[in-house]
Amino acid sequence: MIHIVRGIMDHKRFQGPSAFLLLTVAVALGATAVTALESGDEGALVLMIGIREHVILLGWLALAALTGSVLLGLKKSSLRTPLVTMLLVIGAPTLLLGGLVSAAFGGSDEEVATESAPGLGDRRLLVVARSSVLDPVRCVYVDQGNSPLERRWTVGCFNGDSEDNALIKTVWTAPDRIRMTTAEGAVHEVTIAPSGRPDRVVSVG
Structure with missing residues (x-):
């Protein structure tokens, strides 16, 4: 071309x-x-x-x-x-x-929840239902910055093929910390750096 x-x-x-x-x-x-x-x-x-x-x-x-x-x-x-x-x-x-x-x-992923970080207007978490896979997968992302320079980082993905692994709750516990809870009660916390990058990416299921 x-x-x-x-x-x-x-x-x-x-x-x-x-x-x-x-x-x-x-x-x-x-x-x-x-x-x-x-x-x-x-x-x-x-x-x-x-x-x-x-x-x-x-x-x-x-x-x-x-x-x-x-x-x-x-x-x-x-x-x-x-x-x-x-x-x-x-x-x-x-x-x-x-x-x-x-x-x-492929297919368009469905946004099921979003929440701004407390005290930070340029940071928000986003929970997305993945449509490109057969199993019910939900992923959590952090969007950092303002458009058009806003960037996205993956925080965790949860495969709900087993009901115990399904993601049921995602909240900010601090401006730089996210807590994710599964149906069986497992709790995963991730710390977010000033750049928006998480200190780890959680994978369940």
């Missing part, structure tokens, strides 16, 4: 402000998608995590913009048809496959 973009930009017959604008949009969308995918998990920007959930849509928009830029910018070039064909033959099946994989193994 990068080589195709460079080839379009270097071609002498590429012309028209609309074509260049579409090309710029395609590059921006592609770069955003790649950045979101490579942002990692622990300490990742919450903004990038949200974008990652819509990366297939970004891919389709980038493909549409790039195809449009070729059609508009290379009207008098013999490269126009081959480039459009290449884009559609490579891009469309790849995005369709990605969409199928995402639908089969």
Whole structure:
């Protein structure tokens, strides 16, 4: 894809402000998608995590913009048809496959509880029901900072396949401490550093 973009930009017959604008949009969308995918998990920007959930849509928009830029910018070039064909033959099946994989193994997680840390408006805990796994899993996260620089850290995950391991209560016991309680009464406490990073990640079940 990068080589195709460079080839379009270097071609002498590429012309028209609309074509260049579409090309710029395609590059921006592609770069955003790649950045979101490579942002990692622990300490990742919450903004990038949200974008990652819509990366297939970004891919389709980038493909549409790039195809449009070729059609508009290379009207008098013999490269126009081959480039459009290449884009559609490579891009469309790849995005369709990605969409199928995402639908089969992904899905939007459900936020079931949230609570700000006492005395700290830029720190909150978040309890999420994971939809990408078969077993009933709930994970606890800490979001630290303010948008758009807010970051997310994993505090713990609880597999409720066994009822005793199910997470039933999550509370702040201090501005830098979270207590998580399971159905069988097991208590797990985690301390949060000033950066938002927990001192450990609890895994139950």
